Amino acid sequence: MTETVDDSLLPEATGETVAEARRMREALRIAEALVFASAGPVSESYIADRLPRGVEAHAVMRQLRALYAGRGVNLVQVHDHWAFRTAPDLSFVIRTDEMEVRKLSRAQLEVLAIIAYHQPVTRAEIEDIRGVQTSKGTLDVLMEAGWVRFRGRRRSPGRPVTFGTTRDFLDHFGLEELRDLPGLEELKGAGLLSGRIPPGFQVPLPLGEDELAEDEDPITQLDLEELGLLTPGGKEDE
């Protein structure tokens, strides 16, 4: 587009005006890049210091503003500073899904990783591996994120619920299957585990999503009701 600007300056160009147009074009490029890359509005004097000699900063900025007028992004002046802003009428595009993306906490990451590697795994087992109690909120958040689910119940006293990961979990982490999770050798190889680990240390190979462990029962409607996840009568509450 600057081409167009230059052309309009050029029709009866002499050597002098050609050089001038080129200087202007370069000044526009520099000003544009400076304002774009800056973490805040840029003062005109800062820009002026970096423009080719003999170019008037304010004229450059006004031309740049004209260049961006009517576009998706506008150059705006705030006192003697300049900044790019999304055109006001387009704010609807930028704002559409203003879902805040949160990072998982350390505890959440750990619990998720244990569930991924050790599934099917009960809550007591998770706590055993981590060596600390797991707050209720941690599992809730992971279930809410859609990454963790109830898998079934362990055939052991108290029939504890077992946890596993979901299809969404695989999608999010770019895994084709659970077996793609790096194992002991790879964790060591990537420098994530040091060589100094005791003999017998193992990283389990997780059971596939749809497989039930030998000592595992599938989760039933009744179980879900018991756990308070389904209101009796079968109405889903998701």
Next chain:
Amino acid sequence: MTETVDDSLLPEATGETVAEARRMREALRIAEALVFASAGPVSESYIADRLPRGVEAHAVMRQLRALYAGRGVNLVQVHDHWAFRTAPDLSFVIRTDEMEVRKLSRAQLEVLAIIAYHQPVTRAEIEDIRGVQTSKGTLDVLMEAGWVRFRGRRRSPGRPVTFGTTRDFLDHFGLEELRDLPGLEELKGAGLLSGRIPPGFQVPLPLGEDELAEDEDPITQLDLEELGLLTPGGKEDE
């Protein structure tokens, strides 16, 4: 400047083409605003979802790229994502002393290049190419930088994990696609990326320190006598 584009479309405009030109203009503005607002590359499908109906996203993006060619800020493609970046020739104006790009050691850089050119590649293959064990932390650093990721597993005995590069890697090194890796074609042509070594004796592989079992005691003279291996005249066991 989009004005100019529209004008060129308008001269003999019927109602139909006027509407079409207006849609295109609006699409350009929206795409521009979306990508401009973001520091990271924005996926084409994300943009497509937000464009007016009936506009082809890729055509819009290409037109937008042409619009910004030669300017101080350019639209670049990173795989199937788009981002605005300052023109490389203007780095001298923008660069400040505080800006530091991540420094790579020679070993890290070499491993990164091998992963980029040979992906998907296993750790053993990386070590085979370099003829040396990958020291702890090398892969870790590259993964932490967000340039290298676990890709999957090789369908071969042991199912080793394979490594590959990320979109951030492309973005960081200004590559549109992996195909744009410098010298890729020549290297392929020269057979240097096939992973196949000419027939014949394999050059010894680097010794994996970690592969030596650590739970094993060194053999002593006494053990050998016990095993009957040092008995004079001991018969060979063939």
Next chain:
Amino acid sequence: MDVTGPGPKPQKRPRAAGAPLGAPMDGLWQEDAGERASHEESLVVDLAGFEGPLDLLLHLARTQKVDLTRISVLALAEQYLQFIDSARRIRIELAADYLVMAAWLAYLKSRLLIPKQAKDDGPSGEEMAASLAFRLKRLEAMRDAATRLVNRNRLGRDVFVRGMPEHIPTERHSAFEASLYDLVSAYAALRQRQAITQVTIEKRTVWSLADAREILAHLIGGGFDDWTALDRFLLRYLTDPAERTTAIASAFAATLELVREGRLELRQDGAFQPIYLRRGPRPEGDGD
């Protein structure tokens, strides 16, 4: 090679003859073969700048100043072995990788010098040499590629992002963000923390059976179809004279183990005669 890291650079750095102690090893290879003996005292062998035996070989090959496709592998092997010898003479501790390569090169040398036997169906010395040349070429190609890569216009150095992003569009449908790396490193750190061990392993002064097995397995590699008196090379390069007894014992015990698994065959023509090895009927073993 121009890298941004502080990493060591094994570049050729020309040195005056009689360089002071601490001079890089480069000087060593710029000497004439004939002169070398007389200069030996003043030469210092320094492996610190090298990333393994292949890197050292590549460096030596470069000093031949010819195209990698035309290097004399024999001369290269010779240089490498001399280098290892001088390192051993001045008691530099060499990593096992360097020694295994030395043993292999000594074997290669013997294959190149001794005419091929009629019934010998193993890989010829020439094939072995070609394979080595290929690996050197490939490593050099990757070095060049790395240099070209790092000299591209890089984000944050030559090219810059929007400094004041207004909003980062997200495509994730999930309200949470975590990468596979985050997940896996959290897991590894957790398991590591929980697996506290009091076991400290003393540095070995002897070869363990596992060491010997590992070294042998690497050396056997994909070849050894014919009888080879490999132990000679192994012992010469892999051990200090002081450790020779334990090395013989461990290597021999490991050999027997490999024979039992069908990965190796052994032959000895008489007492105190060389022990010959060749690949057994099940060279792959049962996988580890």
